[in-house]
Amino acid sequence: EVQLLESGGGLVQPGGSLRLSCAASGLTFRNYAMSWVRQAPGKGLEWVSSISGSAANIYYADSVKGRFTISRDNSKNTLYLEMNSLRPEDTAVYYCGKEPRQSSGWYSDYWGQGTLVTVSS
């Protein structure tokens, strides 16, 4: 059974940084692209970033480009999201998702439980 477990969320001041992790199990991690999707309180889903299984192909939403960095460690079955220059509008639950193929840029067929990031002074 595929399981995704996010961690690293919390309260951070505007301009601060945070690193999210997503530990994957129940799959051959390197064979699948992964994504981050966020949801602000009471709002809809917003795709943030995707990374291919080999990390060769990476995509970002314009809203986070230049501030967020997606990466993965296939030896640790873990996906990361490094978030810098955080803004109040980045406040959201961040979900990691598994894509169905090694190449990135697909839908997510499995989702983690999410981790809450709050950007506030």
Next chain:
Amino acid sequence: DIQMTQSPSSLSASVGDRVTITCRASQGINNYLAWYQQKPGKVPKLLIYAASTLQSGVPSRFSGSGSGTDFTLTISSLQPEDVATYYCQKYNSAPLTFGGGTKVEIK
């Protein structure tokens, strides 16, 4: 970038009703469209991909159709457990934009 517009934003229907949700892309995306269900307080769940392919384990009362710019999610007979917000997502190319969501309630 391609925009995804869902309609209606909310609806209320009776148990057993046929419910239809529409998702429109501002440009053609072939059939690179997925639908998700998010129940209150829960994680999104994949229902349909490739516009019309039902994800394993999803009840057959859910169906999807469309290609190009216009897509539809249909619930053939609404059940109480279908109360949720439904989202479409395009994945023909980045950005992998979601629609704004459709909240489905029981009348």
